[in-house]
Structures are given as structure tokens and as C-alpha cells.
Amino acid sequence: EPEVTQTPSHQVTQMGQEVILRCVPISNHLYFYWYRQILGQKVEFLVSFYNNEISEKSEIFDDQFSVERPDGSNFTLKIRSTKLEDSAMYFCASSGHGELEAFFGQGTRLTVV
């Protein structure tokens, strides 16, 4: 069964450092998303991406965040200068054309120290 894969599963970084979280969406999907989940809280939308551009972003997704689809398979989330409050699980998701159901990856746990 096709699935969304994310790497790494766990990333520890020092405050102020840049991190790149990587995702390989399901191959024939066209819509890509990043969500995050701070420990003990609900899953929050960050950004959606379609046709090589951001289609919607939340107020969490400020100038420190960026997304990229550098090739035909990867979808990345970059945080330029991490803050302690960026510590969370980050989930990548994808969905197909005309489909509202989003499939989620296993997540990357980001710990900023």
C-alpha cells in the first residue's frame, strides 16, 4: 500500500540552527501539506502546496518557514532559525486530485534545545 514517508524520525537541533524535514509523498498525489503537533495538543495546519507553489498557509507559517519540492518526489519543510517553541511532531501529508482525504506520514519529532 502506498504511503507517505518522512525522514528523519527524530531530529535534535540547537536553538537558532536551521533544520530541513523531508517527506516523500504518495507518488501520484498532487497536493502536499505540513502539519505539526505540539506534545499533548491537537494537530495544526501549517501549509498546503500545489502546482509548485504555496496554496494556503496558517499564521504559524511565518518567514522562518519555507517549503520546497526540489525534485519529482521530495517535499521539504525548512525552519531557518529554530526556536524552543518549534519543538513538535511535524507531519507531512498528501492527497490526490479531486480527493479531500489526506494521507499522513509517521512524522518527524523535532526537539529544539
Added chain:
Amino acid sequence: GESVGLHLPTLSVQEGDNSIINCAYSNSASDYFIWYKQESGKGPQFIIDIRSNMDKRQGQRVTVLLNKTVKHLSLQIAATQPGDSAVYFCAENPGTGFQKLVFGTGTRLLVSP
């Protein structure tokens, strides 16, 4: 993703019982709803979805009911099994045009053998 959820509402049932998990949503413009299951250390896993032009949809052992009048969604799990133990989230698409999901706070389901 762990959802330690110190303040998560919890539903405890015995194996074989039917479970009902409830969710209230706030946006009357939402046109699509999903229930996700999240096990410890994993990403949200799709269970069942429903569009706003329906009030009931059935899957294998699961039923989703939508009451748009009171903006209420429920997930019914028949013959609950220990493997159903997880945190369950409802999510809504607020109808902004792209597939952005707004998640609820989650309910922890504990199934005792």
C-alpha cells in the same frame, strides 16, 4: 505522534462494546469531515469521511454521523477491540477551496480486554 493528552477526554470501554466518540465543530461552512485514528508514535490514520450533503456513512465496523443543525459529528465503532485503543481526532475542511484540515482536540479510547 504522541498525544500525551493530559487533558484529553477519555472513553473507556470493554472489548466487544460499541463505542461512540463525539466531536463538535464550529464552522458552519465546513463541507467535509474526517475521522483519524492516531496510535502512539504514529501519524494520523484515516478511518472514515463524510461530506456535508450526507448525514450518515458506514464503513467496516465504523459509522460516522453528521448533524449539521447542531454542528456535531460522531464516530461509532462496533464491537470495539483492544487494537482500537488510540486517540481519535475529527477534522473538518472549512471550505476555503484547498484541502486544509482543522483538527479537533481528540478523544483517547481505551479498550479493556
